[in-house]
Amino acid sequence: MKKHAVIIGGGLGGLSAAIKLQATGWQVTLLEKNNDVGGKLHEVVIGSHHFDFGPNTITMPHVFREVVQDAGENPDDYFTFEKLDVHTKNVFADRSSFYFSSEKERMKEELLKLDPFAADKYEDYLMEVENLYSLARQHFFHRTFSSWKDYLSLPLAKAMARVKPLTTLDAFHQQFFKDARVRYAFNRYATYIGSSPYTTPATFGLIGHLELVDGVYFTRGGNHRIALGFLKLAKKLGVTLLTNTEVTKLEVKDQRIVAAITDKEQRITGDKFILNGDLLTQFPRLVDKQHRPHFSLKHVQPSISAFVIMAAMKTRLDLHHHHVFFGENPKREFTQLFDDQKFGDDPTIYICTSSKTDETLSPDGDNLFILVNAPPLSADLNEKREPSFVIKERIYDQLEKRGLAIRDNVVNDITVDPTTIAAKFHAFRGSLYGIASNRKRDTFLRPYNAAKDISNLYFVGGSTHPGGGSPMVVLSGSNVARKILSG
Numbered sequence: 001m002k003k004h005a006v007i008i009g010g011g012l013g014g015l016s017a018a019i020k021l022q023a024t025g026w027q028v029t030l031l032e033k034n035n036d037v038g039g040k041l042h043e044v045v046i047g048s049h050h051f052d053f054g055p056n057t058i059t060m061p062h063v064f065r066e067v068v069q070d071a072g073e074n075p076d077d078y079f080t081f082e083k084l085d086v087h088t089k090n091v092f093a094d095r096s097s098f099y100f101s102s103e104k105e106r107m108k109e110e111l112l113k114l115d116p117f118a119a120d121k122y123e124d125y126l127m128e129v130e131n132l133y134s135l136a137r138q139h140f141f142h143r144t145f146s147s148w149k150d151y152l153s154l155p156l157a158k159a160m161a162r163v164k165p166l167t168t169l170d171a172f173h174q175q176f177f178k179d180a181r182v183r184y185a186f187n188r189y190a191t192y193i194g195s196s197p198y199t200t201p202a203t204f205g206l207i208g209h210l211e212l213v214d215g216v217y218f219t220r221g222g223n224h225r226i227a228l229g230f231l232k233l234a235k236k237l238g239v240t241l242l243t244n245t246e247v248t249k250l251e252v253k254d255q256r257i258v259a260a261i262t263d264k265e266q267r268i269t270g271d272k273f274i275l276n277g278d279l280l281t282q283f284p285r286l287v288d289k290q291h292r293p294h295f296s297l298k299h300v301q302p303s304i305s306a307f308v309i310m311a312a313m314k315t316r317l318d319l320h321h322h323h324v325f326f327g328e329n330p331k332r333e334f335t336q337l338f339d340d341q342k343f344g345d346d347p348t349i350y351i352c353t354s355s356k357t358d359e360t361l362s363p364d365g366d367n368l369f370i371l372v373n374a375p376p377l378s379a380d381l382n383e384k385r386e387p388s389f390v391i392k393e394r395i396y397d398q399l400e401k402r403g404l405a406i407r408d409n410v411v412n413d414i415t416v417d418p419t420t421i422a423a424k425f426h427a428f429r430g431s432l433y434g435i436a437s438n439r440k441r442d443t444f445l446r447p448y449n450a451a452k453d454i455s456n457l458y459f460v461g462g463s464t465h466p467g468g469g470s471p472m473v474v475l476s477g478s479n480v481a482r483k484i485l486s487g
């Protein structure tokens, strides 16, 4: 009889684990509380306007392709990635701007406009971020972590001494970029893991390698096609998919999970269980305290959350596919977000307009996905937050000051705030990426991929190793599946 794996949550992490296990002879049942799989990556439609919620910036497309390839299928039958050579326009408070490009010479020309020192140092920068990337690739991306001992290795210690990943990201960038505006643009990479560049370790400079060497990609038809591709493959392989099915308890006997109990009172037994739902909320919810003595939420610092507006426009606006409007003092915004736990008063505003690459996604006007970093929800459940419409109007005012007339051109809009993110995905305090990487221990000592006190329970997704962001969670799913297959 086939071995049976039960996966709780159909985000990208759960789907990649399901595909690998099912393709290798296991029977997989995947249980998802929402109507659709894909988790934070899903499509939102307003009339003729189509939006991707969640990942708008796609890097490491090979990671998604490998999931399909490893299952014996052709990735081109599931999704197609297009590289955006000049991918992001960075606009500053003084109206100056420069573009990010994965073409080296173009990048040097762009930097020259604002910071000749940076243009001169750019090749040194690329070499350093490549070192950081290969350190992470060799020692973190493809491994599961089950205990602190997994961090102890001589090659890792040697590599760490060589590339010094433990200074802050901002300090790392100061070596290469003199102009504060240029540093603001590169420092923004810290927000890709929900953290601050003034505390997060330089390790995450590797994101520069991903965006500026490997490149930024868009999935033809919208990035949610990645989730749809995984869904199609999971179905083809024979994964049992139960949507609108929430797991409410995991039954434990002799330090093993014996069954998942659902809100429909099903009792689903299995050999191995994989939790893809946020482990910080779902592990303590689903497993009784007496069975998890080593688990604690003490000292856990959630990553930042987001306030999102999806605005359906009746016209085309002067925007690039990825467009960032920086505030006057982005450093102050990080202090406000992380220390004061409030919105920046002059925030950096990111807008993704995928219709700039593919007009068919919104034929009657642009599709603006507007994102402002938000503090995670407070641990105090009685916290009072500003109503969403107030925050939305403030963001529209700020964009109008920066020359973008939203109100005159918007047909309809939808807002998503941290409370909705927390409720819809059971995300810990509304965080986008699980735990922040503001402290060294959080970067290298994230929750492990296997439960300490339960022998057949594994964790995948943004709250565990190797970290948040869509390629990382896909890797976590494949890594855990490989670990299970290796016995």
Ligand SMILES: Cc1cc2nc3c(=O)[nH]c(=O)nc-3n(C[C@H](O)[C@H](O)[C@H](O)COP(=O)(O)OP(=O)(O)OC[C@H]3O[C@@H](n4cnc5c(N)ncnc54)[C@H](O)[C@@H]3O)c2cc1C
Pocket (backbone or CB within 6 Å): 008, 009, 010, 011, 012, 013, 014, 031, 032, 033, 034, 037, 038, 039, 040, 041, 053, 054, 055, 056, 057, 058, 059, 245, 246, 247, 248, 276, 277, 278, 282, 306, 308, 371, 421, 424, 425, 426, 432, 433, 460, 461, 462, 463, 468, 469, 470, 471, 473
């Ligand atoms: C606004 C926003 C912007 C982002 N931008 C980017 C970006 O540009 N690039 C990038 O790479 N990443 C981005 N991310 C991050 C990326 O979306 C996530 O890292 C990734 O999608 C998370 O996948 P996951 O598998 O960890 O979990 P999730 O997507 O959270 O999926 C977990 C699933 O488990 C389900 N679940 C939870 N508990 C239960 C239960 N008890 N029973 C059944 N089901 C359950 C949830 O409903 C959910 O569907 C962004 C995220 C957000 C929200």
